[in-house]
Amino acid sequence: MPAAQLGRGRPRLTERYREFLPLTDSTPVLTLGEGFTPLVRLGRIGQDLGLANLYAKVEGQNPTGSFKDRGMVVAVSKALEAGARALICASTGNTSASAAAYGAAAGLEVVVVLPRGQIAAGKLLQAQVTGARVVAVEGNFDLALRVVRELAESASHPITLVNSVNPFRLEGQKTAAFEVCDDLGRAPEILAIPVGNAGNISAYWAGFRDYQAAGLSAGLPRMFGFQAAGAAPIVLGHRVEAPETIASAIRIGDPASWTKATAARDESDGLIEAVSDDEILAAWRDLARLEGIFCEPSSAASLAGIRRLSNEGRLERDATTVCVLTGSGLKDPTTAAASVGELLVAEPTAAAVTAILGW
Numbered sequence: 514m515p516a517a518q519l520g521r522g523r524p525r526l527t528e529r530y531r532e533f534l535p536l537t538d539s540t541p542v543l544t545l546g547e548g549f550t551p552l553v554r555l556g557r558i559g560q561d562l563g564l565a566n567l568y569a570k571v572e573g574q575n576p577t578g579s580f581k582d583r584g585m586v587v588a589v590s591k592a593l594e595a596g597a598r599a600l601i602c603a604s605t606g607n608t609s610a611s612a613a614a615y616g617a618a619a620g621l622e623v624v625v626v627l628p629r630g631q632i633a634a635g636k637l638l639q640a641q642v643t644g645a646r647v648v649a650v651e652g653n654f655d656l657a658l659r660v661v662r663e664l665a666e667s668a669s670h671p672i673t674l675v676n677s678v679n680p681f682r683l684e685g686q687k688t689a690a691f692e693v694c695d696d697l698g699r700a701p702e703i704l705a706i707p708v709g710n711a712g713n714i715s716a717y718w719a720g721f722r723d724y725q726a727a728g729l730s731a732g733l734p735r736m737f738g739f740q741a742a743g744a745a746p747i748v749l750g751h752r753v754e755a756p757e758t759i760a761s762a763i764r765i766g767d768p769a770s771w772t773k774a775t776a777a778r779d780e781s782d783g784l785i786e787a788v789s790d791d792e793i794l795a796a797w798r799d800l801a802r803l804e805g806i807f808c809e810p811s812s813a814a815s816l817a818g819i820r821r822l823s824n825e826g827r828l829e830r831d832a833t834t835v836c837v838l839t840g841s842g843l844k845d846p847t848t849a850a851a852s853v854g855e856l857l858v859a860e861p862t863a864a865a866v867t868a869i870l871g872w
């Protein structure tokens with residue numbers, strides 16, 4: 514009996530979708546419990562927008578709190594197989610948190626290069642606590658990526674670059690598309706997703722196509738990508754030298770997977786548009802207050818875009834629409850703290866609490 518059938522618990526992600534992944538019998542098994550994230554119906558927001566079939570793919574429920582784990586588990590397994598001794602990445606935060614965790618589990622040295630002062634507090638701590646060596650550089654993500662690409666090429670010892678330019682990352686990230694199809698029983702009609710370095714939109718599109726080609730899902734979605742207005746190179750059609758947005762995970766001016774993302778857009782009859790920070794924050798707040806889903810601000814770019822298109826009358830009301838919520842709200846306590854009111858403080862009596870609540 515195959516090992517996967519011995520226990521009755523959930524399988525490993527890399528077992529569940531093994532036929533679509535570049536794993537061999539000599540690839541070491543590594544897992545932190547990634548994947549199998551919930552597809553949650555957005556009932557209240559859907560009702561507000563008049564969209565009957567609106568869903569969120571809640572990727573913040575991955576081991577390190579973002580979808581990056583799906584790709585990292587494959588990239589780090591392949592690095593081990595190839596005899597790597599160290600991992601290196603540039604990051605807007607979540608790649609480093611994920612690389613640090615999987616590197617720790619695999620017993621590899623991890624080096625991360627970050628744009629100084631631009632990383633959400635939770636993400637930086639994740640990398641540090643799990644033992645990565647963190648180097649902050651003066652400059653933005655695009656510059657940090659240039660630095661690590663050069664280091665990975667010139668290093669004298671075996672070191673693997675685990676940014677999404679590592680093809681194994683995108684292979685692993687395809688699994689999210691498979692899960693969406695498995696949950697819905699077919700592909701959605703629209704897949705809305707934040708776009709930063711543009712790897713994830715490319716991976717989802719590849720995943721939907723693989724699954725359809727294998728006869729495991731019907732239909733293909735239109736891919737709707739959303740960039741932050743201050744960091745929207747694909748929308749503008751040129752690099753952005755100084756990208757600026759509150760959505761730090763998509764604060765990228767020169768996406769590595771630009772060509773793949775525009776191909777996904779065009780092949781799927783989709784679109785890539787920009788949303789403002791105000792629209793992102795409004796969607797982020799509503800996801801928490803109306804649906805109970807605390808995602809990080811960057812993640813809410815997907816819903817912000819869908820809301821805009823809906824308000825402009827550009828969406829079919831009953832189209833099955835999935836918004837990818839890429840990361841957990843706990844990553845960025847600073848933005849969250851700025852959005853909440855003062856704590857109510859009272860004496861420890863029912864009367865005092867009643868008074869302060871105004872009941």
Ligand SMILES: *Cc1c(COP(=O)(O)O)cnc(C)c1O
Binds near residue numbers: 607713841
């Ligand atoms: C990495 C990341 C993104 C952007 O994904 P790309 O593949 O770079 O386009 C969006 N949201 C969160 C939370 C991320 O960590």
